[in-house]
Structures are given as structure tokens and as C-alpha cells.
Amino acid sequence: MSPPLLEVEDLRVRYGAVEAVHGVSFAVNAGEVTTLIGANGAGKSSTLAALSGLVPAGGRIRFDGRDIAGAPPHAIVRAGIVQVPEGREILAQMTVEENLLMGLRGRARSDLDSAYERFPILGERRALLAGSLSGGEQQMLAIARALLARPRLLLLDEPSLGLAPLIVKRVFDTLADLRRQGITMLLVEQNALRALRLADRAYVMELGKLVMRGTGQDLLGDEGVARTYLGG
Ligand SMILES: Nc1ncnc2c1ncn2[C@@H]1O[C@H](COP(=O)(O)OP(=O)(O)OP(=O)(O)O)[C@@H](O)[C@H]1O
Ligand SMILES: [Mg+2]
Numbered sequence: 177m178s179p180p181l182l183e184v185e186d187l188r189v190r191y192g193a194v195e196a197v198h199g200v201s202f203a204v205n206a207g208e209v210t211t212l213i214g215a216n217g218a219g220k221s222s223t224l225a226a227l228s229g230l231v232p233a234g235g236r237i238r239f240d241g242r243d244i245a246g247a248p249p250h251a252i253v254r255a256g257i258v259q260v261p262e263g264r265e266i267l268a269q270m271t272v273e274e275n276l277l278m279g280l281r282g283r284a285r286s287d288l289d290s291a292y293e294r295f296p297i298l299g300e301r302r303a304l305l306a307g308s309l310s311g312g313e314q315q316m317l318a319i320a321r322a323l324l325a326r327p328r329l330l331l332l333d334e335p336s337l338g339l340a341p342l343i344v345k346r347v348f349d350t351l352a353d354l355r356r357q358g359i360t361m362l363l364v365e366q367n368a369l370r371a372l373r374l375a376d377r378a379y380v381m382e383l384g385k386l387v388m389r390g391t392g393q394d395l396l397g398d399e400g401v402a403r404t405y406l407g408g
Pocket of ligand 1: 216
């Protein structure tokens with residue numbers, strides 16, 4: 177068996193005097209969806225921010241055999257870890273295509289065509305202001321833009337946040353498509369049910385620690401998880 181694509185050991189994140197992530201260890205295998213679920217304030221976003229190099233962190237982060245802890249964000253993106261930020265951060269006053277062009281960073285325009293193939297709705301809306309898209313379409317745009325960097329690991333922070341149930345389903349359908357295409361993902365979600373259904377591996381985070389791990393199926397079948405995170 178090949179080693180995991182990402183290996184995180186004893187990761188710690190602190191904001192001033194407050195430690196938000198208290199030494200978590202987990203792994204992400206290539207070609208799999210790994211999910212991190214947990215309540216508000218558990219430290220999920222902080223964990224992703226540490227992986228992206230956006231906050232200083234203690235511990236070890238190995239990506240594809242290389243130690244990337246402490247590397248600056250641009251070096252991490254270049255190594256192949258690309259994050260779709262929470263809240264999507266698309267540029268509302270620019271067109272869909274302009275938003276995608278920013279993700280292209282000098283790559284061939286043919287990559288843009290493949291983005292439109294993957295997300296036909298974005299092709300139809302390419303000349304519209306991104307701010308005029310629906311929440312679900314904006315999420316597609318953010319994901320499409322991240323994919324233009326050709327990530328080897330895609331980090332997603334709450335992609336379904338604030339979306340209507342039907343749109344949430346569409347976002348998860350998109351993630352399932354990406355999974356079938358072999359894109360490795362680390363997904364942070366409060367929609368634990370959908371995240372666990374999609375995920376190969378899953379971790380539960382509570383108060384800055386990982387308290388449970390298993391396959392998505394394992395955790396779906398766990399009574400404690402059901403009670404706390406699946407509403408019954
Ligand atoms: N920039 C910051 N400065 C200070 N404290 C922060 C900062 N960002 C997060 N925290 C604190 O760190 C803890 C973990 O926050 P984090 O955003 O990582 O949790 P989360 O699991 O992503 O929560 P949510 O579900 O609300 O997104 C919280 O107590 C939060 O208040
Ligand atoms: Mg968060």
C-alpha cells in the first residue's frame with residue numbers, strides 16, 4: 177500500500193494565548209474523500225487554514241513525502257494543496273469568466289474549456305457578473321476556480337453552508353462527480369449526514385481534538401455520532 181498523500185501529526189494552532197487545535201493527527205489517502213465533521217468552533221477551519229499555510233501551526237505536515245509545515249501559502253498551492261475558502265470569496269463585480277481567468281494563473285486557456293465542460297452552467301453564465309449567480313452557482317464557480325490550479329489535494333470548508341436543501345444536494349452531487357474523477361478531497365462540513373455518505377474516511381472533531389475516526393460508513397452507523405451530529 178502506498179503511503180497517504182497527506183500525513184498530519186500533532187497539529188497545533190493557537191491564536192494568541194488560546195490554542196484552538198490541540199495536537200491532531202490524521203491522514204488523507206490519494207483518490208479518497210476524507211471528511212472532518214464537528215460542531216461550531218471545534219477547530220475545523222483552523223485545521224484547514226494550517227494546511228494552507230494561512231495560520232502558523234505546530235506539528236508535522238507531510239504532503240507527498242515532503243515536509244510542508246511552515247511553508248508559505250503560495251508554496252503550498254504550488255505543491256498541490258488548494259483550498260476552496262469558506263464563504264466562497266468569488267469576486268462579485270467581475271464576470272464568471274474573469275473569476276476563472278484569475279484561477280488560471282498563466283495556464284492554457286484550454287483549461288478554461290475543461291472547466292466549462294465540467295460545469296456547463298458556468299459556461300452559459302460566463303459573461304454575467306459573478307455576484308448575480310445563485311449561491312449554488314457561486315459555490316460551483318469557487319470550486320471550478322480552485323480546480324484550475326490542478327490541485328492534488330482539494331480542501332473544502334463548508335461548501336454547503338447557507339444553501340437551500342436542493343442546492344446542497346447539487347453541491348454534494350458535484351463533489352461525488354469529482355470523487356469519481358479521482359480528485360482527492362479533504363472536506364469540512366456541518367452537514368454530517370451528506371459528508372459521511374460521501375466520505376471514504378471520516379474524523380470527528382470536538383474542542384480542538386479528534387475524538388473519533390473510521391470509514392464514512394462506520395461513523396454513519398455509530399450511535400453517538402447519530403445522536404450528536406445526525407439529529408437522532
Ligand atoms: N482568527 C482567530 N483569532 C482568534 N480565535 C480564533 C480565530 N479563528 C478561530 N478562532 C477560535 O478558534 C476556535 C476554532 O475555530 P474554527 O473556526 O477553527 O472552528 P470551526 O470548527 O471551523 O467552527 P465553525 O463550524 O464555526 O466554522 C474557536 O474557538 C474560534 O473562536
Ligand atoms: Mg469553520
